[in-house]
Amino acid sequence: MTTEVVRAGKWGRVVRLGVVVTGLGMVIHGTVRGTDDLWPFGPMSQYAMSIPSNASIDSIRVVARTDAGTTVDVPLDTNGAGIRRAEIEARTSAIMGDPSLLQSVADDWARKHPDKPKYVRLELVRDTTTLAHGRVSGRPASKVLAVWQVQK
Amino acid sequence: MSWFLPPVAIARIAWLRTILYLFVILDIHLFVNDTRLKGRSPELYQPLFLARLLDLPRPSVPLTNTLYVVLIVACLVGATNRLPRLAGWTVAPAFTWWVLIGMSDGKVDHDHLALVVALWVLPTAGQARYDDLRTSEIAGWAVKCIQLAVVSTYALSALAKIRSAGWAFTWPTSSVLTWAIVRRPNPVGERLLDYPWLLHILQWVGFIGELLSPAVLWLKGRWLLLAALFFLGFHAANTAMLGIHFLPTVVCWLAFAPLERLGKFVTLPAKAISRREEPPLPVRSS
Numbered sequence: 001m002t003t004e005v006v007r008a009g010k011w012g013r014v015v016r017l018g019v020v021v022t023g024l025g026m027v028i029h030g031t032v033r034g035t036d037d038l039w040p041f042g043p044m045s046q047y048a049m050s051i052p053s054n055a056s057i058d059s060i061r062v063v064a065r066t067d068a069g070t071t072v073d074v075p076l077d078t079n080g081a082g083i084r085r086a087e088i089e090a091r092t093s094a095i096m097g098d099p100s101l102l103q104s105v106a107d108d109w110a111r112k113h114p115d116k117p118k119y120v121r122l123e124l125v126r127d128t129t130t131l132a133h134g135r136v137s138g139r140p141a142s143k144v145l146a147v148w149q150v151q152k
Numbered sequence: 153m154s155w156f157l158p159p160v161a162i163a164r165i166a167w168l169r170t171i172l173y174l175f176v177i178l179d180i181h182l183f184v185n186d187t188r189l190k191g192r193s194p195e196l197y198q199p200l201f202l203a204r205l206l207d208l209p210r211p212s213v214p215l216t217n218t219l220y221v222v223l224i225v226a227c228l229v230g231a232t233n234r235l236p237r238l239a240g241w242t243v244a245p246a247f248t249w250w251v252l253i254g255m256s257d258g259k260v261d262h263d264h265l266a267l268v269v270a271l272w273v274l275p276t277a278g279q280a281r282y283d284d285l286r287t288s289e290i291a292g293w294a295v296k297c298i299q300l301a302v303v304s305t306y307a308l309s310a311l312a313k314i315r316s317a318g319w320a321f322t323w324p325t326s327s328v329l330t331w332a333i334v335r336r337p338n339p340v341g342e343r344l345l346d347y348p349w350l351l352h353i354l355q356w357v358g359f360i361g362e363l364l365s366p367a368v369l370w371l372k373g374r375w376l377l378l379a380a381l382f383f384l385g386f387h388a389a390n391t392a393m394l395g396i397h398f399l400p401t402v403v404c405w406l407a408f409a410p411l412e413r414l415g416k417f418v419t420l421p422a423k424a425i426s427r428r429e430e431p432p433l434p435v436r437s438s
Contacts, residue, residue, distance in 0.1 A: 023300075
């Protein structure tokens with residue numbers, strides 16, 4: 001190995017130091033004060049919540065009635081209905097206000113899986129699991145939050 | 153100031169480019185793979201701050217398809233270390249935009265910081281060959297930025313957990329892992345639900361690891377390897393319990409690895425590759 005070192009020029013050093021300080025400042029600001037809106041300088045807040053040991057845990061799913069007469073849980077990932085469950089969860093209140101937003105779930109499913117039964121009716125369902133002393137107690141309670149008759 | 157510009161072998165940049173640009177191709181197919189869907193279902197698009205600030209157009213099918221093709225071509229060129237600035241300065245904004253669209257649906261992931269930073273700093277190092285063992289402060293700065301981004305991902309996660317609790321340390325003893333497993337059940341996680349004390353131990357280990365992660369920046373040799381293995385184990389455990397892999401962060405750990413030594417083990421291919429990196433002659437004889 002040679003001992004030759006390629007040095008940065010004076011201004012190169014100043015600019016590079018400035019970029020590091022600014023970048024660190026922005027990511028620290030994001031986590032201390034920011035919201036996810038600031039990506040990639042938002043807070044590193046995935047799974048950052050302190051959940052109490054007696055919490056009620058909500059979980060969202062979409063149930064579909066198909067044109068084959070079956071009732072199925074919609075696979076909420078990009079290869080299934082083309083939308084991830086986290087996206088549905090983030091938009092729960094918007095969908096409750098305007099169930100027609102579920103139309104794209106049926107459309108994407110039909111486009112990605114033309115040989116499978118089509119969705120004719122979609123329900124947004126919330127399962128609530130209750131914890132007691134940090135343990136799951138009993139089966140989850142389910143509630144239908146929104147219903148959408150799929151448009152052809 | 154020299155801490156930000158440590159002399160690092162230029163070859164490490166060449167290897168990082170090859171690995172990370174190929175990883176981007178993997179990423180747009182496996183991880184942030186819903187960007188083209190956003191082009192088809194624009195009603196789900198909620199532009200993030202950066203998209204509003206730059207007044208970026210709403211995703212459409214032609215736009216996301218163009219981004220896709222540009223990324224594939226620029227990544228393939230960049231992975232060979234040809235035209236490093238042109239390819240690199242194309243991939244960096246294109247991938248940032250790609251991920252920005254992918255996250256513009258109300259759900260933001262936090263596993264892409266280091267990769268996005270890496271793509272923005274790699275072009276600054278200019279030409280790099282797999283067998284160039286000269287050290288460079290310019291290469292070192294790029295490597296240091298990637299390392300800082302990796303460490304920030306963990307350290308700021310710990311900070312976010314403290315902030316989320318109202319600046320308190322309640323996260324490690326809370327039921328957050330139970331909550332996560334109930335919402336994303338899988339066989340490994342469900343088996344752990346009966347042992348809340350074990351989940352608390354795992355939370356403490358993860359939280360303390362995240363808090364202490366900045367120390368990695370000063371570790372060397374065997375201790376650095378041990379620290380890297382700890383965090384890889386941390387991600388393996390998260391993947392097994394929750395299906396959350398953080399691979400875009402994991403791959404950036406390679407910025408800590410002496411990749412330049414790979415040249416020794418693959419001397420012939422590396423030399424063959426570096427010969428092709430010579431600038432083409434103005435006139436080629438057939």
